[in-house]
Amino acid sequence: MYTSITKGALLIILLTAGFSSSAQSSVLDQYIQSAFSNNKGLKDQNFQLTKSMLALQEAKSLFGPNVSVLGSYTKSAGGRTIDFPIGDIMNPVYNSLNQLTNSHDFKNIDNVSVQLNPDNFYDAKVRASLPLINAEIYYNQKIRREQITQQQAALNVYKRELVRDIKSAYYQYYQAAQAVAIYNNALSLINENIRINESMVRNGIRNNTALYRAQTEKQKTDADINKAINARQNSKAYFNFLLNRALDENITLDSTLLQVPAQLPGKDINGREELAQYKSAANVYRLNEQLQRSYLVPKLSTFIDLGSQGTGARFDKDTRYYLFGVNLEWNLFASHKYKYKIKQAANEVATITNAADQTTDQLRLQLYEAVNNYQTALLNFKTAQSQLSFAERYYRDQMKVYKEGQLLYIELLDAQNQLTQAQLQTTVTQAAVQTAYASVERAQASYDINNNYNN
Numbered sequence: 001m002y003t004s005i006t007k008g009a010l011l012i013i014l015l016t017a018g019f020s021s022s023a024q025s026s027v028l029d030q031y032i033q034s035a036f037s038n039n040k041g042l043k044d045q046n047f048q049l050t051k052s053m054l055a056l057q058e059a060k061s062l063f064g065p066n067v068s069v070l071g072s073y074t075k076s077a078g079g080r081t082i083d084f085p086i087g088d089i090m091n092p093v094y095n096s097l098n099q100l101t102n103s104h105d106f107k108n109i110d111n112v113s114v115q116l117n118p119d120n121f122y123d124a125k126v127r128a129s130l131p132l133i134n135a136e137i138y139y140n141q142k143i144r145r146e147q148i149t150q151q152q153a154a155l156n157v158y159k160r161e162l163v164r165d166i167k168s169a170y171y172q173y174y175q176a177a178q179a180v181a182i183y184n185n186a187l188s189l190i191n192e193n194i195r196i197n198e199s200m201v202r203n204g205i206r207n208n209t210a211l212y213r214a215q216t217e218k219q220k221t222d223a224d225i226n227k228a229i230n231a232r233q234n235s236k237a238y239f240n241f242l243l244n245r246a247l248d249e250n251i252t253l254d255s256t257l258l259q260v261p262a263q264l265p266g267k268d269i270n271g272r273e274e275l276a277q278y279k280s281a282a283n284v285y286r287l288n289e290q291l292q293r294s295y296l297v298p299k300l301s302t303f304i305d306l307g308s309q310g311t312g313a314r315f316d317k318d319t320r321y322y323l324f325g326v327n328l329e330w331n332l333f334a335s336h337k338y339k340y341k342i343k344q345a346a347n348e349v350a351t352i353t354n355a356a357d358q359t360t361d362q363l364r365l366q367l368y369e370a371v372n373n374y375q376t377a378l379l380n381f382k383t384a385q386s387q388l389s390f391a392e393r394y395y396r397d398q399m400k401v402y403k404e405g406q407l408l409y410i411e412l413l414d415a416q417n418q419l420t421q422a423q424l425q426t427t428v429t430q431a432a433v434q435t436a437y438a439s440v441e442r443a444q445a446s447y448d449i450n451n452n453y454n455n
Contacts, residue, residue, distance in 0.1 A: 048155075052150075055147070062141075070125050071123065077117075134300075139294065143288065167441075177232055179231065185423075194211065197211040269367055275359070295331050370440045370442070373439065374437055381430055388422040
C-alpha cells in the first residue's frame with residue numbers, strides 16, 4: 001500500500017536506491033583520476049606531448065658538436081691524364097752526356113702520363129663540427145618550446161572534455177538506476193492493487209474488470225522495467241568505456257554528489273586551455289616570422305678533420321693529416337624569396353590572431369548558454385519536486401477512497417501513473433541539474449584537473 005512509501009521514504013528511494021552506503025564524497029573524483037590514468041584517448045594525447053618534448057631535445061642538440069667518421073676508397077682506370085714529355089726533354093741531353101763521357105751511364109727515359117682519377121686510393125677521417133652562429137637553429141628551438149606549451153594545453157582540453165563526459169555518464173547511470181528502482185516500486189504498488197482487487201472480487205465488492213486492468217498494467221510495468229534495466233546496462237558500459245575498464249564492472253554511486261551546488265564556479269573563460277592553445281600558436285607564428293627575417297644573419301660554423309690519405313694499405317706519418325677550417329654562409333639576395341616568406345609568416349600571425357578572437361567569442365557564448373541551461377534545469381528540478389509532492393498526496397487520497405469502494409480503478413491507476421511519472425521526472429531533472437553544472441564547469445574550466453584526489 002502507499003503507506004509504505006511516504007514522502008520521506010520516497011526521497012530516500014530517490015537519493016539512495018542503488019547507492020553504496022560506504023561511498024566517499026570524492027568517489028566521482030576518484031573515477032576521474034582513474035580515467036586520467038587509463039583512458040586511451042588521453043594516453044594518445046600524452047604520446048603527442050612526449051613527441052613534442054623529444055622534438056625540443058632534438059632542437060637543443062643541434063647547438064652541440066657533431067662528430068662523425070668519414071671514409072672513401074677509390075679504384076679507377078682510364079679517364080683524363082696529365083702528359084709530361086720528360087723523355088723528349090731530357091733524352092737529347094742524356095745522349096750528349098753519353099757521347100762526352102764515352103759511356104752509357106745516362107739512360108733514356110719515357111715520357112710520363114699521370115692518370116687524374118686516383119687509383120687504389122683511400123681517405124679516412126674523423127670530422128668534428130660545431131655551429132657558432134645559426135639563427136635557424138635558435139628560432140627552431142624556441143618554436144619547439146612553444147609547441148610543447150601548445151600540446152600541454154591540448155592535453156588539458158582533452159582532460160576537461162573527459163571530465164565532462166565522465167560526469168554526464170555518471171549522472172546518466174544514476175538516472176537509469178533510479179528509473180529501475182522507481183519502476184520496481186510501481187510494480188510493488190500494482191501487486192498490492194492486484195491483492196486488493198482479488199480480495200474485493202472474493203467479497204463481491206468488485207468485478208473482475210479492475211483485476212484484469214491491474215494485471216495488464218503489471219505486464220506493461222514489467223516491460224518498462226526491462227527497458228530501464230537495458231538503459232542502465234548501456235549507461236554503465238559507456239561509463240566504464242571512458243575509464244577503460246570492463247564494460248560490466250560495478251559503479252559506486254554517491255548520493256552526496258546529487259546535492260544542488262550552492263553556487264556556480266567562476267564567471268569568466270580566462271582559464272580555458274583553448275585560449276592558451278591559440279596564444280602558443282600565435283607565438284609559434286611570430287617566431288616563424290622572426291625566423292624568416294633572420295636570413296640576413298650569417299651562418300658560421302667550424303670544423304676539424306683528423307685523417308689519413310694514401311694508396312693501398314699505407315698508413316704512416318706521410319699519410320696522416322689534419323684540416324681545420326671555418327665555414328661562412330651569408331645570404332644577401334635571393335630574388336625576393338625571403339621577402340615573400342616574411343609576408344606569408346605575417347599573414348599567418350594575423351590569421352591565428354583573428355581565429356583566437358573568434359574562438360573567444362564562441363567560448364563566451366558557450367558559457368552564457370551553459371549558465372542559462374543550468375538555471376533552467378534548476379527551475380525544472382524544483383518544479384518536478386512540487387509535482388512529486390502533489391502526486392504523492394493525490395495518490396494517497398485516491399487510494400483511501402478506492403479502498404472504501406467509492407472510486408473506479410481507472411482513476412486510481414491514473415493517480416498511480418502520475419506518481420510514477422513524477423518520480424521519474426524528479427530523477428531526470430535532478431540528474432539534469434548535475435549534468436548542466438558539469439557543462440558550466442567545463443565552460444569555465446573550473447575543475448581542478450591537476451589535483452590528485454587519490455591522496
